[in-house]
Amino acid sequence: MQVNPQQLLDDGYIILREVVPPAQLDELRECFETLVERQKVIWAEERQPNDPPGGYWETAAQPRVFFDGVADETTAKAVEFCLHENTLGVSRQLMQAPEASPTLMALMCSPVRDHGPASWHRDIDPVNQAPLRGMQMDVIDNAPAYVQWNIPLYDDNVFWVVPKSHKRPNTKAENDHLATKGREPIPGGMPVELNAGDGIVYIHMMLHWGSNYSAKLRRTVHLGYRSFGGPVYPLVNHFYWHPDFTNRMPQETRERFEHFYQLHEQQCDVIEAMFRAILAKDGEAFRSGLATLHPGEAWRMVCVVYLSKLVEKTRTLKQSDVANLPLEERVDAISEHRLNFYLFEDFSRRFSAEEADLLWNRFRTLYDKIQEEIDRSIPDLESRQDRLLLTNMPANFDVEDFINSW
Structure with missing residues (x-):
């Protein structure tokens, strides 16, 4: 399946027909339903005292089944679909x-009872990632390094998008709408009409909406892919799967995921070398690593901001009062997900607590400049919508200024 990367950059999404080959649709439906039934057993076992018998399955507005937790060799086709030329291959084309590699493999399901519409949103948080305009321009002037997919196994029109909104902040009219009617159709929004097996691949910074989480049967494959070796360092640069799950996969599939994990480890080696260059105040080594991590010359400072967030997480995990916490509390301490937390903890082991503190101090000027933007632009840090108001990268502070700030 051939696609035009420019179409994704222009519109923020591409609708593709028959992403699931028609001859495979029934088999995949059956395979995914097996995963759902397995996950329902787990959710029932994990239910809290006040939960209904089915636990999360009965309470969630959109239950999500993550493949890696329940797939095995008998249901490997669900995982292998994520490696198909129509999914992985198309993603690689679009990210140039x-x-x-797959980062996220999930199935979005209909709830037991009607929950109505969700809220319009972008799948980003500029406060925890990078200012919105920087993230957007890094994609527009280079290439996307992360794409998401929705691929329904039954006809679906729940998903809405605002075309081209990935290229700009919210307008005042959009912000006013989100503040007062955030669960209603927004001017400029459009429903995505998909037949069973069709797909939409999109830039997740775009405004989008789940318009109706009703009890009508819904099974939508939800995938994320990141690039390795592309023009930019990905905003989503971690996996929501653990390599141990591949022990239950056929050999060829296992080897593919082992390769993905090796690519991640090689990237971590580059980042570690960059951080050690910062500790040694070796500007040339840092520049070399940055050019490897983010070959595109434009907007390399966005990559530096992403790295600053990794330094913050590493420093937090090296603190003794955090290191001794239970797993869930350690996950919360760095505002990550239980499925990707192991990658951050593994990376933190590359540094001592003293090195992590010194690294953090090397980034201090950048942190202060971003905090100034946060204080200036965001009225309420608790508001998901207000956090999108952090749009501007620090003014007059580029890579060379960062190096000089050490």
Whole structure:
């Protein structure tokens, strides 16, 4: 399946027909339903005292089944679909990269009872990632390094998008709408009409909406892919799967995921070398690593901001009062997900607590400048919508200024 990367950059999404080959649709439906039934057993076992018998399955507005937790060799086709040329291959084309990997493999399901519409949103948080305009321009002037997919196994029109909104902040009219009617159709929004097996691949910074989480049967494959070796360092640069799950996969599939994990480890080696260059105040080594991590010359400072967030997480995990917490509390301490937390903890082991503190201090000027933007632009840090108001990268502070700030 051939696609035009420019179409994704222009519109923020591409609708593709028959992403699931028609001859495979019934088999995949059956396979995914097996995963759902397995996950329902787990959710029932994990239910809290006040939960209904089915636990999360009965309470969630959109239950999500993550493949890696329940797939095995008998249901490997669900995982292998994520490696298909129509999914992984298309993603690699769109990201203009020699390598790409699944980051997220999930199935979005209809709830037991009607929950109505969700809220309009962008799948980003500029406060915890990078200012919105920087993230957007890094994609527009280079290439996307992360794409998401929705692929329904039954006809679906729940998903809405605001075309081209990935290229700009919210307008005043959009912010006013989100503040007062955030669960209603927004001017400029459009429903995505998909037949069973069709797909939409999109830039997740775009405004989008789940318009109706009703009890009508819904099974939508939800995938994320990141690039390796493309023009930019990905905003989503971690996996929501653990390599141990591949022990239950056929050999060829296992080897593919082992390769993805090796690519991640190689990237971590580059980042570690960059951080050690910062500790040593070796500007040339840092510049070299940055050019490897983010070959595109434009907007490399966005990559530096992403790295600053990794330094913050590493420093937090090295603190003794955090290191001794239970797992869930350690996950919360760095505002990550239980499925990707192991990657951050593994990376933190590359540094001592003293090195992590010194690294954090090397980034201090950048942190202060971003905090100034936060204080200036965001009225309420608790508001998901207000956090999108952090749009501007620090003014007059580029990579060379960052190096000089050490």
